[in-house]
Amino acid sequence: MHFATTDINNLDQQTRVHLINSLSGFKSANLIGTVDAQGKENLSIVSSIFHLGANPPLIGMIMRPHSVPRHTLENILQTGQYTINHVNDEIVEQAHQTSARYDKDISEFLAVGLNPQYKPNSIAPFVKESKLKIAVEFKSSQTIELNQTELVIGQITDIYLEDDSAYCQDGFLDLERINTVAVSGLDRYHTTTALTRLSYAKPEVQVQTIPVTTMKK
Amino acid sequence: MHFATTDINNLDQQTRVHLINSLSGFKSANLIGTVDAQGKENLSIVSSIFHLGANPPLIGMIMRPHSVPRHTLENILQTGQYTINHVNDEIVEQAHQTSARYDKDISEFLAVGLNPQYKPNSIAPFVKESKLKIAVEFKSSQTIELNQTELVIGQITDIYLEDDSAYCQDGFLDLERINTVAVSGLDRYHTTTALTRLSYAKPEVQVQTIPVTTMKK
Structure with missing residues (x-):
């Protein structure tokens, strides 16, 4: 089965979106927790989080120009902080539901039934049900000129692993x-x-x- | 288990690399096929390929400043073309072995035992054993100032799916x-x-x- 450039161009919009989204391979599933300047919570699933470097510990994500997670980006730019929370198999439906276009004044935590959790040194909420939670400090944002998506880069400040037994002796999780x-x-x-x-x-x-x-810390 | 910033900073280099690399979640596994201006082949596994957009069909990858896939980046800049080939469970060891620091004049295809495959309109080799192969035209490269990694963006020109039964009626693979x-x-x-x-x-x-x-095209 071969799709040449003209075949790709001739696909209807929705088919093309599904096909091209399938090409990169498996992606990470993470929930991004933020608050706005007034403390209103937002939670959004992203599949675009990627490792950027270990020293300093940097993590990147791509946000589309006019898509659902726009509240997330606004909140990150307002507060300079966000959390990244691994999605596990028990919260897949709730996590997916955060991608619905809720109004700005609705907390996706409440709407989908996940619990916000606060920890020291971070104004952004974590997801209580997640077993690996990361506090991130916003470092930079740049527009990818080719399609106006936004590359957001943050530095990892805190890592919370809720199950010690996942930690391996060489640092691998x-x-x-x-x-x-x-x-x-x-x-x-x-x-x-x-x-x-x-x-x-x-x-x-x-x-x-x-x-x-695996071993204890 | 909590790692604060000071804990992260105090980890030895290798432990930190393993830990931070584990944080983003699951990653894609792809082999990047290239040739240099003389036609010498290179093959390199990357776990940093990510979806960037469907219209135009763009795909990104992060390359470290002084790491193994540097030949790959040089080749991409020289020829403007590369291929992305999904790693499947039958070629995991060979794919992993491409990350060894082979000399520039050694073809990783030959060294690890994978077969280069050429298709029309692409000077870059595909991996015969892969079941999903993508021809990519280089579009842009930019240095991430925070850690001097390189963000490489390409446009998908051809998609080769070797098993039609993986194609779903709505474009999903x-x-x-x-x-x-x-x-x-x-x-x-x-x-x-x-x-x-x-x-x-x-x-x-x-x-x-x-x-x-799934359905036939």
């Missing part, structure tokens, strides 16, 4: 232990099954399986 | 049908199991499960 889900396309959610963890690759050396050994 | 894998952290690979596909969310409306119905 066992995301299956906390039931983090993956997304494909716009709207499909998946659990995962570990295939293997592989050693650092070197030329002419056979890679080895690394055991996933 | 069933990535499980083609055994695409997900990555967590630096080095762990996962297969997936579908939880659910959910309808477009609207306020005050209960989301519904969408059947995944």
Whole structure:
């Protein structure tokens, strides 16, 4: 099956959106918690969070120019803070429902039935039901000129892991232990099954399986 | 378990890399195929490919300033073309092995045992063993000032799906049908199991499960 440029251009808008969204592969599923300057809460699911670097610890996300999470972006720019909360298999429907276009004065926490949770040093709310929560300080925002999407970059200030047993001795987190889900396309959610963890690759050396050994901090 | 900023700063470099790389959630696993101006092939696994927009069909990736895929970036800048090939569960070890620091004159295809495949209109090689292959035209590259990583953006020109049965009637691709894998952290690979596909969310409306119905083009 081959789609050339003209085939892609000739797809109706919705079909094209589903197809192109499927191409990058599996995506992360995260809930972004924010408040506006008056303290009104917002919660929005995004599948565009990506790792940007470990030192400093930076994390990026893409926000569309005129899409649902616009309140999120406004809040981030107003307060300089947000939280990232892993979606797990028990809260998939509630997480997905946050993508509905709620009015600005409605808290998605209340509307979908998730609980805001506050922690020291962060004015942005976390999601109580999430097992991996990250406090992020806004660092920069830039418009991607090719399609007017917004690249938002933040620095990780605090990490809350609600299940110690997911922490491995070398820093690696066992995301299956906390039931983090993956997304494909716009709207499909998946659990995962570990295939293997592989050693650092070197030329002419056979890679080895690394055991996933969790421990307490 | 709580890591504050000082805890993160005090982690040894390798532990920090594993931890921070685990935070974004599941990531895509793709092989980037390129050639240099002399036609020498390069193949490199990346977990940083992300969806950027459907119209025009844009896809982004992050490349580190001094890391393995630097040959990839040089080739992309020289030729303006690259391919993105989904990693499936049968080629995980070979795909991972492409991250070894091979000399510039060594083809990772040959070194790891994957087959280059050429198609019309693309000078960059595809991975024969991959079941979803994308031809991409380089559009822009910009340095993220916060950590000197490079954001590379390309436009999708051709899509090759080797298993028609993964194509759904609304454009969605069933990535499980083609055994695409997900990555967590630096080095762990996962297969997936579908939880659910959910309808477009609207306020005050209960989301519904969408059947995944595949069809021929």
